[in-house]
Amino acid sequence: MRNPLRRFYGRGDLHFITFSCYRRRRFLGTPRARYRFVKILDQARSRFRFLLIGYVVMPEHVHLLVSEPKKGNLSKVLQVLKQKVSRSLRKPARKPSAQLSLAFAATRDSPAFWQRRFYDFNVWSERKVREKLDYMHRNPMQRKLVSHPKDWPWSSWSHCEKGEVVLIRIDTLDEEKSPASLAKRKSQKPHP
Numbered sequence: 001m002r003n004p005l006r007r008f009y010g011r012g013d014l015h016f017i018t019f020s021c022y023r024r025r026r027f028l029g030t031p032r033a034r035y036r037f038v039k040i041l042d043q044a045r046s047r048f049r050f051l052l053i054g055y056v057v058m059p060e061h062v063h064l065l066v067s068e069p070k071k072g073n074l075s076k077v078l079q080v081l082k083q084k085v086s087r088s089l090r091k092p093a094r095k096p097s098a099q100l101s102l103a104f105a106a107t108r109d110s111p112a113f114w115q116r117r118f119y120d121f122n123v124w125s126e127r128k129v130r131e132k133l134d135y136m137h138r139n140p141m142q143r144k145l146v147s148h149p150k151d152w153p154w155s156s157w158s159h160c161e162k163g164e165v166v167l168i169r170i171d172t173l174d175e176e177k178s179p180a181s182l183a184k185r186k187s188q189k190p191h192p
Contacts, residue, residue: 035167
């Protein structure tokens with residue numbers, strides 16, 4: 001019997017999440033698939049109310065740096081995110097086209113879209129936040145997909161380094177400490 005993964009939730013830490021496509025296949029290998037993933041990620045963030053500090057979508061895996069969600073836990077967030085992406089990218093095209101969609105045909109033939117589990121690392125310091133952001137943002141360059149991280153649009157690099165708008169809104173850690181969120185916390189009843 002395998003050792004079960006241990007998750008540490010409820011500490012208020014950020015989480016560096018990594019998850020992969022089934023057998024590291026390139027199911028996110030097209031721009032269309034990566035754009036779809038980002039759109040569904042934004043929907044999941046709205047539904048579960050977590051902060052997205054950084055991300056990169058690679059052809060066969062994803063890295064996220066997120067806060068703990070206000071609703072549910074990260075296991076539930078990842079379950080819903082992965083299911084929605086899988087269903088969206090595996091469904092047949094609405095209209096037959098003159099060209100074959102080979103990249104997506106491969107996803108329909110596979111028994112799964114995602115690997116079952118995900119890697120979760122609790123990030124507890126500013127130094128670790130920077131380390132994890134640097135790691136994820138260098139990923140497309142190290143894989144020789146681009147010559148500089150700024151050239152990979154499915155990443156938070158341009159926001160984190162230059163403050164530019166990217167495909168999805170990137171949150172800051174200061175949002176947790178904003179006057180509105182502090183006032184909301186003060187008005188909440190303490191637990192018995």
